[in-house]
Amino acid sequence: MKYKTLYNLLILLFLSLSVSYAQRKYTVSGVIRQSKDNKPLPRAAIYVDETGYGTLSDTLGRYQILVPKGTFNLTVSYQGFFTEHQRIDITNNLSIDIMMDEKANDLEEVVVSANSASQNVKRLETGVTNLNIRNMKKLPTLLGELDIIKSLFSLPGVASVGEGASGFNVRGGNIDQNLILMDNAPVFNASHLMGFFSVFNPDALRDINFYRGGIPAQYGGRTASVLNINLKDANAQKFSGQGGIGLVSSRLMLEAPIIKDKSGDAKASFFIASRFSYVGYLFKLLPQQNIKNTKADFYDITTKFEFRPTTKDKIALTAFTGFDKFKVAGDSLANLEVNASSSLFNWRTTNATASWVHSFNSKLTSKISGVFSRYDANIINPDSVLAFRLESSIVYKNLKADFNFLPSEKQKIDYGLSVINYQIQPGKLSPDNSISQINPITLRNESALESAIYINDEYEFNSKFSILLGLRYSQFINRGTGYLYNYQANLPKSIETLTDSVFYSKGKTTQTYGGLEPRFSAKYSLNERSSIKISLNRMIQYIQLISNTTAALPTARWKSADNYIKPQVADQISIGYFQNLKDNKIEASIEFFYKKLTNVADYKDGSNLILEKFPETAILQGTGRAYGAELYLKKNIGLLTGWMSYTYSQTQFLIKSKFEEETINNGEYFSPNYNKPHIFNLIASYQAAKRISFSTNFTFSTGRPITYPAAKFYVGGLIVPYYANRNQANIPNYVRLDLAMNIDANPYKNKKLKGSWNFSIYNVLNTRNAYSVFFRTQTRYAQYYNKVDIYKLSILGSMIPSISYNFKF
Structure with missing residues (x-):
């Protein structure tokens, strides 16, 4: 059609x-x-x-x-x-x-979903999961730190390129194709410690909604998934607090009322949650001198203020800031043509949201929001003659209005509009002292405006059949300041074929894109315990992360669509069968999906993108496809609970041009470096006693694609590898088993301070999972007899025990 x-x-x-x-x-x-x-x-x-x-x-x-x-x-x-x-x-x-009334600690209920089990069958959309923080805290953790992002890896359709990698991949999408929202504010880098932990403080979170299939029309700007994280309501009736102490970090959250009405209810209240690490101090205790000089620390602060002036109004202010610094002694930044003995990576996220919720009547509610988000990243090299500072940033400003209308018990309508302003500084290199020999380079700032209007109409015809119709129209305007470069016709774009340039002043429109993004979901209930669902989505993405590495560094630059780099488009259809068994104690589902990908991006071999003044000469765009099946089985009630997921998926790109320089893999389909065909996860929790539970996490996945050298040449006494087709081999498979024991506080003792313990062992099997592979040539008496060995690079190649203490008062 x-x-x-x-x-x-x-x-x-x-x-x-x-x-x-x-x-x-x-x-x-x-x-x-x-x-x-x-x-x-x-x-x-x-x-x-x-x-x-x-x-x-x-x-x-x-x-x-x-x-x-x-x-x-x-x-x-x-x-x-x-x-x-x-x-x-x-x-x-x-x-x-x-x-x-809240349950104290019911042995017969250890539930993972935030909604009732019947929602598996009754929910309209496909590919939607709601996660609950309380039960996620029981799962095994790395170094005692609960990670929201890593918890997503246990869900079907979600993958990662390896341990220590920032971001996640969903149904054939790259890490920048996931829209991550925290109280409506986008998070452009959700990782701490180069990807080992996420920036979200679990104490401050209320619920997590993860969309990978039926995505409502209010969400746009990304083509793979939406992770919508809602913070707790700041409606404390009395002063209280909670927190935890772990091996790498500690956290503390305080909440209290500010103003109370005559009945004693809080009209204004707040919470503030802080988390900080001390990994750098732990490194100083180790005997190796090079490790002692390593820095790896972070902190984040989340706060929220709520005011209820009337029974129909709520005003909320949310703020978040997170900062990381990471330094490994003796590194090298060869791609910048700068040899640095010790470089410091810094990155910071600053978000703020102001919202006003107003209830006009029992049928109509509005929410007006203003959002600010800023992400800054830099690399600092302190060497005297090579001292430099490399900076980049992206600033996001959003004004939106959302309305919820309930005309009847069978119909729900959501509609609204949004305007976003982007300011991107892709890169600025400057000397960091007076004797530095570094030549300054400043890439032009990018400015863009993205606007959208949407409507969702959910209607239940009868107890068996219901649909959701959504329509979103978005428009993207790339605005100066800067130069638009022209290249010779019928020749590949490169510095050699550049002819001239046109200067655009600030605010001048250089390129406009836009289009309709239809959304459709339907559900047919076969009976009270089973249903069939189908969803269709079109998503358009106007900004993207530019990086040709497997796991993008925090300093990777963002790029807006322009005259040469077109917005990415994903058209997805998914269909699934959902069934509950044994009085909703067990949920089961199987989903199939297919995506058509347009304007997918990849890069020329050997491209240097960090300070590339002409990114259009390095970025190649083409088409792609992603398809697969997802099996999900979850047990909700009983002493033994948990879930199992299996995903089969394939993602393939086709980048073909009449120019050989702009063609990848000889114009044939190839897999991106994050494609993993088979992923299996098993999560289980057993309530052994009223206060003691055990949990385990097992995961298996096939190795991601990698490009091996097909041959080698000797040129001037040097060994030069020759690479043929891209991503035609795979690294070894990934296997990991984690275990944990939880000791909860006694719910029957009326103490002001209640504490619980979590004991975890990460990678119990001591598996040296490969993050990547590299080759090394052993020199012999004649070059002809030289032997080439292959080695695995493991990020976490050993068993890691941890202990953490959580408290509440």
Whole structure:
């Protein structure tokens, strides 16, 4: 089906959803709260048993549902709380506030999902997972540090190029094709310590929504996935705190009310969560002198302030800052033609979000948000005559308005608009002292404007069939200042074929892109325990990370679409079968997906991208495809819980040109360096006693592609390797087993300070998994007899035990 036909079909379907109501309905509304401290519970599930209709509470804990006249059973459920049941008699509009009791430590429930188990079948979209922080803390950790990003690797369709690599790959996408949001603010680099940990403090998080299939229309700008992380509500009724002490870092979170109303409820409150590492001090204790000079430290601070001036309004301010410094003695930056004896890598993320949620009535809610995000990275070399500083940055400013409209119990409409301003400094090299011989280089700043408008319409025709129609229109404008370079026609782009340039002043439009991004999801329930779902998405990405290394350094530059580098486009279809077994104790699903990739990017061999003034001469674009199957099995209830996932996937690029210099792999399909066809994960947790649980994590994946030299030549006494086709071999397979034991606090002792312990062993099998491979020639009496050996490079090639203590007061 052509896209024009698809667009027309979507518009007709939108118009067909103007629903008239034949039967009089009454509104049941109220607020869902915790009984312990009166905190509102967002995203609590409320449904009417007899009709099967339900909804979720909003960020203020409020809900509203339309019910016909009669007597019904109202059920309210929330992860970690006892389910509430109320009998209601409907003759008019009714207001019911519901208080929920938290479970202390129920042996029969160790749940992973934030929603009820039935959501596996009832949720409309494919490829969506909700994660719960409470249960993630029970999993084995590396050096006692819970990592949100690494927890994603246990889900189907998610991969990583190896240990210590920043970012993650989803369904054939590169690491920059994932939109990572923390309270609406994008995170351009989510890693600490060069990728070993993520920047998210688990104490400050409320829930995590991960979309890799059916992506709603409010999300755009990336082509692979959306990781939406919501911080906790700052609605403390009293002063409290929590934190933890580990081998590499410690954390502390404090929350307290600022203003209380006459009833004692908090009208204004805040929390602040901090985390800092002391890895650098641990290195100083080691005997090796070169390791003593290594620096590897980070810190991050997350804070949130909330003010509720009325029962219909909530104002929230969120701020985050994270900083890393990393230095390994004796390194070399040969690609900069600078030999550095010791370079310091620094990178910093600064985010801020201001939002205002207003409820006009029980059917219409709005959220106005202003977002600021800045990412700075630099390399500092202190050598006297070669001292330099290399800096880059990206600044993101966003103003958006989102609306939620509930015309009936069968229909939900979300719509809104967004405007984003990008300011990119791709690279600036400058001498760092007065005697440095480094010549300064400054790449031109990039400025761009991205705007979008969207609508989602979710409609339930009956208890078996429901659909979600979404449409997003986005436009991207590349604005000066800078030069647009022209090249000779019918010749490959290079410095030698450059003819002239055109200067654009600040704010001058140099290139405009845009297009419709339709989204569609449908669900057909075969019965109460099984359903079939299908989703179609088009995603457009206008900025990308430029790096030709396997794992991008924190200093990799960002690049906006321009006259030569076109935006990337992904068209995805996914279909799945979902079934729950044994009264929702077990969830099972299998999904199939196919992606058509347009304007995928790769690079010419030997390209130097860090300070490349003409990136269009090094970046090659083509088409691609990604397809696969994902199997997921999860046990929710019982002493033994956990999940298993298996993914088969293939990603292939085709970059072909009439010029040999701009063709890869002789114009045939090849796999990118992050493609892993087979991935298997097994997560299990066993509650051995009221306070003691054991958990394990096993993972297996095939090795990622790599380019081996096909031959070698001797030129002037030097050995020159010859590389033929790209990524035609694979590194060895990856295998790892982790174990953990958790000792929880006694829930029956009324102590002000409650503590728990986590004991973990990372890589129990002591497997030396290969991150990469390299070759070394053993010189003999004649060059003809020289032997070439292959070696594995392992980042974490040994068993690593850890211990951490978590507390709450």
